[in-house]
Amino acid sequence: MTANRRRFLQSLAAVPGAASLSGFAPAGERDVYKELGVRPLINAAGTYTYLSASRMPREVMEAMDAASRQYVNLNELHQAVGRRIAELLGWDAALVTSGAAAALLLGTAACVAGTDREKIRRLPDTEGMKNEVILQKAHRNGYDHLVRAAGARLVEVETAEDVERAAGPRTACLLFFNVHEPEGKIKAAEFAALAKKLGVPAFVDAAADVPPVETYARFRTLGYDLAAFSGGKALRGPQCSGFLLGRKDLVAAAAANGSPNTDVIGRASKIGKEEIVGVWAALERFLREDPKARWREWEARCEAIAALVAPAKAEVFVPPIANAVPHLRVACAKPEEVVKRLREGEPRIEIRAPLADAVEVAVWMLDPGEAEIVGRRLREVL
Secondary structure, three states: OHHHHHHHHHHHHHHHHHHHHHHHOOOOOOHHHHOOOOOEEEOOOOOOOHHHOOOOHHHHHHHHHHHHHOOHHHHHHHHHHHHHHHHOOOOOOEOOOOOHHHHHHHHHHHHOOOOOHHHHOOOEEEEEEEOOOEHHHHHHHHHHHHHHHOEEEEEEEEEEEEEHHHHOOEEEEEEHHHHHHOOOOOHHHHHHHHHHOOOOOOOEEEEOOOOOOHHHHHHHOOOOOEEHHHOOOOOOOOOOOOOEEEHHHHHHHHOEOOOOEEEEEOOOOOOOHHHHHHHHHHHHHHHHHHHHHHHHHHHHHHHHHHHHHOOEEEEEEEEOOOOOEEEEEEEEOOHHHHHHHHHHHOOEEEEOOOOEEEEEEEEEOOOOOOOHHHHHHHHHHH
C-alpha cells in the first residue's frame, strides 16, 4: 500500500459513514469495480454522463429493488407512473424515458408522426409529413442529433421575424434549449408565445435546469407543450432515466413512438421497470426535501474546501443557468495540470478546468466527508 493511499484510508476512517465513500465497498460487500479492474472516483466535476452522473439514495435503490422482484405490464406501469409524475409536477401528462435525450427523440417523433401507425413505422423517413423543427441558430448543440434522428429537418432562425417567415405547413414544432437562452435573441417566454401564435407545439429541453424545483412549473406557465428533463442529475434517480412532460395528446404520441412497442423509432431507447419506478421514487424524495437546507449543505461543502485550500483564492459562485447550484472556483497557475494530478492521484478525483487561471469544483454529488477529502487533496496538489 502506498503512503498516499494509507494516509487517505486513515483520514477516511474518521468520517462517519465513510466506508462506502469514493468507491470503497463496505466490509463484506462485493466490490464489482475491483473485480473488473475499473478505478472508482470522487466526482467533484458535475453530473456528467461520462462520469456516471450522480449517485442514487438508498430509498431509490430500495424502490428499484422492489420493482425488480415481480413481472409487470410495462405499458400499464408507464401509464401509472406517468400519472403520478404529472400530478406531482402539475402537468397534464408525463412519460418516463431513458434520459432527457430520449425525451427529445420521442417528443420530436410525437410532433412529426403523432399516433398514426403508418407514419410511426416509417420514421425516420418523413417524406410528406410535418418534419421541420425551428430553433435558434445559437441553440444548436450535440443533443439536437436526437431531433434529427427522428427524421426532422432543423430550420435555423435568429429573430422572431425569422420564426414567422420560416413557419409553414411543414413545421412540426418550435424547439428551445434552455441552457442556451442567454445566447439566443428570442427568450423562453417569447418563443413559446410565437409557437402559440403559429399554432404549433413549443418544445423545451431543460435537462439540467433543476434545481430550482420551480423550473418544472415554469415552462408550463410559459405555454410550452412539451418539456424534457433528466432524472439522473440533481434528482438522483437512475442515470439512464428522464421524463417528458406535456399535453396529453403529445405525451400519448411520444409513448406510441417508444418502447415497449416494436417497429418504432424509440425502441432502442428502452427503459425497464426498475428505472421507471426509480425515477418516480427519486422525484418524490426530491420534492419532500427542504430546498433551503439542501442549499445550505452545498454552501457548507464549498466553504469547507475553500478553508482547506487557503491561502489560494477561492470563491463560491452559482451558474446563471443549468446546474444552477453552489460551485467553488479556485485560482491556480496550471489548471489542466491540477486536473491531471487529481485524476491520477489517490483517491482519484475529477474536477473541471474551464478557465485559464482557475479550476472549478462541483459539490452537489459529494457524500458527507468527501468535501474534506477533495479539499485536502486539492491543497496538496496546489
